[in-house]
Amino acid sequence: MSDMMDDMDEGGEGVVKKFMFVNRKAPHGTIYALEGLEVVLISAAFDQDVSMVFVDDGVYELIKGVNTKGIEVKDFSKTYRALEGYDIEKLYVEKASMDARGLTEDDLIVDVTVLDSAEMANLMAEQDVVISY
Amino acid sequence: MKIGIMVSEGPYNHQASDTAYLFARNAIEKGHSVPRVFFYHDGVNNSTKLTQPPQDDRNVVNRWSKLAEDHGVDLVVCVAAGMRRGITDDILAPGFRISGLGQLVEAGIQCDRLVTFGD
Amino acid sequence: MLHIVNKSATERNSLESALRMATKGSAVLLIEDAVYAATQGSVAAAKIKSAMADVQIYALGPDLDARGMSSRVLDGVKVVDYGGFVDLVTEHNSCQSWL
Secondary structure, three states: OOOOHHHOOOOOOOOOOOEEEEEOOOOOOOOHHHHHHHHEEEEEEHOEEEEEEHHHHHHHHOOOOOHHHHHHHOOOOOOHHHHHHOOOOEEEEHHHHHHHOOHHHHHOOOOOOEHHHHHHHHHHOOOOOEEEE | EEEEEEEEOOOOOOOOOHHHHHHHHHHHHHHOOOEEEEHHHHHHHHEEOOOOOOOOOOHHHHHHHHHHHHOOOOEEEHHHHHHHOOOHHHEEOOOEEEEEHHHHHHHHOOOOOEEEEOO | OOOEEEOHHHOOOHHHHHHHOOOOOOOOEOHHHHHHHEEEEOOHHHHHHHHHOOOOOEEHHHHHHHHOOOEEEEEOOOOEHHHHHHHHHHHHOOOOEEO
16 A cells, blocks of 8 residues: 555555445535545545445435536536446445435435344444544 | 544534544553544644644644654645645645545554544 | 544434444443533433433543533443543444544
């Protein structure tokens, strides 16, 4: 990888950790969704076991039918469709978060696995690294 | 233990950078190492030497610089997030460097823990 | 797993989400504005109390002090300093910050 500080050199090669990126913020109101997505795309180059989860307002990131022309901001919702090309295929959505927002899988721009809260909690608990926005 | 840190908010507006610093200092005092602090989102604003807080306030930026100097903490500012916000090499405070997002993922891989401080 | 919450529970839903995802035996640490939830009389106190059956709740002492809330902490909530925060991070296999 890179010229890391000395005490981080050992043991870095070949390590595969479970990374979970937790998306809890709606897009556009703040930049977290967009910049969060940028980290996920970069992580693909590191051959880690990556999951991306959408809970709370994060589920709004995946909604279909977005038109950002009027707010003069880039529409990055299409990028979620490109994740597959980066071998990031583990996308999970919490059912309770969708329900609370009147959404179903049909409203989402990508195929996801819907988990109940207990399943999501267990998935989170088995991760090595959890990065949240 | 090696503990990596991500800071997602700028100084002063939010407590995140203060909490992250106090966490890092205490981790080092307890014998752990903090190999890297990664500054992302508005967190990149922690890195500018142009910061001038009032005399009677803490200097968040200098505090990070001192931690880097005293304990070899690698203070990494995300290049993409930094460029969006006007953070460039010529305004970096001592101890900070600009690099890619890969440095965050790498810290996640190589540290035993990664702790996020943000809003 | 350690769940770290830093948002006031009367302003945002971070605490609620953290408690929903905290598996039995995990720990929840309240820092910054989240510490108000661990105080007597807060509307969030009921959530904290019912969660205590399954998870250990911690609150960051310096944040309680800074907010004038140290004398109001709920029974059963363990107050830790920054060193204790570090210990919680190292004692648990991973951590998640509910920003």
